[in-house]
Amino acid sequence: MPITAVSEIEPSVSSAKASHRAALGVLASLFFIWGFITVINNTLLPHLRSVFVLDYTRTTLIQSVWFIAYFLVSIPSAKLIERIGYQRSLVTGLMLMAVGSLMMLPASMVPSYWLVVTALFVIASGITLLQVAANPYVAVIGSPETSSSRLNFVQAFNALGTTLAPLFGGYLILARSTSGTAEAGAVLTEAERLADAQAVQLPYLIVAGVLVVLAIIVAMFRLPDISAENRRASAEERRKHSLWRHRNLVFGVPAIFVALIAEIGVSNLFINFISLPEIGNMTHADAPHYLLLLWGGMMVGRFGGSYLMRIWSAETILAWFSIGAFAVMMITVLASGSVAMWSLILVGLFHSIMFPTIFTLGIRGLGPLTEEGSGLLTMAISGGALVVVQGWLADLYGLQLSFLLIAACEIYVLFYALWGSRPTEVLPKKKVALTA
Template identity: 35%
Template sequence: MATKKTLFPFILITSLFFLWGFAHNLDPILIPHLQKSFTLTTVQATLVDSAVFVAYFLMALPAGFIMKKYGYKTGIISGLLVFALGSFLFIPAANTQQYVFFLVALFIIACGLTILETAANPYASSLGDPAYSTQRLNLAQSFNGLATTLAPVIGARVILTKDYTAAQLSAMTEEGRRLALAAEAATVKVPYFILGSVLVLIAVIFAFTRLPAIQTNEEQPAGKHIFHAFRHHHLRWGVIAQFFYVGAQVCVFSLFILYATKAAGITAVSAADYLGLCGFAFLLGRFIGTYLMQYFRSARMLAVYAVLNIFLCLVAIWGTGMVTVYAVIGICFFMSIMFPTIFALGIKELGGDTEFGSSLIIMSIVGGAILPRLFGYISDVTGNIQYGYIIPLICFLVVAYFGFKGHRVNQKDGKLLVSTII
């Protein structure tokens, strides 16, 4: 999948997938941590996710313009530096003990992640033989799955070191409680300073690395504006499919503990352990899926996996006991290849519209902020959280259509080529 010329750049690009996956999966640790540190309501605590999703929606198009005008290498370095800036801002945020400062830091981190994802996904897809683009992107995304498994484990042990109980806090004086909560908030400073420093180092490495440039052929003119990119039928469906897929993923992961405790009647601690199994299934699915793509067409695998998840959603809705938990773990396994596969198929043969197409697909991540609310609404109205899985079921129906038909390229477009060295 990679030649001697592209192997080291591909390794560097792959490291980015791990880094932004690690940052994303620290958020579930930050939410309860900041909730306790600032005595927030649940709604106030969920602003952590809101800050991230808003950044993705707002920054995706500017990120595409950066890549269009200055190239992928500049985009990657810019994303790393913005990511690092947000990480360093956790230090003054902890010092000032202002929740809004943490939200600003998270927003800036997410802006950096948006630039990185807009650049790295199409670059990894195109860094080699076009026949292996989807397989190559799934391999890189596998390390995102590795971060999904490691980040909560590491983050909990580093950030939650001063996890005072409610009883301990209530027994303190007002001043003692203030100091204790301040110390709890301060535990984020060291890990985020280390993360920011690593990001600056990687940005320097990228600056001194000669990366193969991705160019379009002369027959395909560069896209002039975002609406020009939307003329591609398969890109439009890629945006729609990614919107629904990300919504399904957030429903499954973010609401798993609440779902498992009610559907299977297990404790929250046991549910958290099974959530770890979900992360492992997701990681395993990425590696196995990447291997199977040597023998099966990626679009067909995407469609079949989506159909399997539709049936598993039916089990999650109508099943009882632990079978519901196992069904959701199965959903995590089969949805593992969906994001990179939808992305690669969505930007396939876009030629000069690739940068804008990448931005549009990244913007569709906003589905993760919208569809879980519908999941919660259905659960509240019906009084049964299992009925919320109607939303992921509908999402996987859309993904299945994209895999069977929506991914097809209807017109002859220029292909992305790896050519001269920057």
């Protein structure tokens, strides 16, 4: 499975180093924007639940379709990058996201549940194209010993986007709609639902405009690209080895999968949960202010984790964070009122380092297999699609008990940190030159 990543970048001149730093700056802006857009869904889902009168299963199915895009689009994205190059693919991904954002306008005018789902799938496809190369690129652009620290640091800008998105969505979607300002459980008239559906037009029009501007900036920027010559050479080398002999990758793929179930499951049902009378007793318009704290905890956790991993091993930090996540999830399930609400908010801090740390541990020691390993880990992001299972559990057993699924995910991450992440058959890193 070819994927345009690099296994090691060793610039021979200071100008190359400056080019790499500038490239990381551009990539940080991409991490920010796709985090921002992804979390707008957290305010969009309770809104759509009221507009289309959905149960929890159909509500979470919307987010499942979003993450199915990672599974379906990862391989085509890698092939597109191989064909047109890294920089043009970034521009294509941003423009694809802009098209999907504009599709939300007619979807809200009809309004149509399936047209909304289609528009979100298009946006997610653009994000997948951006993700396919960005994560492994950041992970291997410097010293292997600090790869987890480096990716956690850049992912903190993703968390910054996720922190600001609830304010944006809460103010421009929920605060401007009847469903967002009504008491929990209120039933809207058909006229109110039709009016509410159009509340998404302004925010997605703004998002589309920002994406187009960012695409122009990226198109004008001089980013380094991998030479075709080196891609052919690495393909020959890869045939001498097997991915399945690397325990850290074999167990890392399901670790990414379940980590995404946990992260997305919490954020998607967060507003619905803390709005319950027995938990936070608030409107959907007020709840995003607390969602901001959840994502803010992820940003703080990634900056903090980046620092801690320069002192202790990534596996040790991942183990302690997974234990913390399990503890607060059990409190969320067993407690009530503000205790349950604040424990759910706190899980963002513990989830913060999971994805970037598992990713870097998963590709550790792969050498010439780094490209395929990165592709498998990127596809594993589709685990977020199984959030529909939590929606199904919420409909059957109640929203609060459905968070037991998240607690189970934390146990697997702990297993990965303690044993599954240990590399086997470590291969030497190959050197790949970049061409401007």
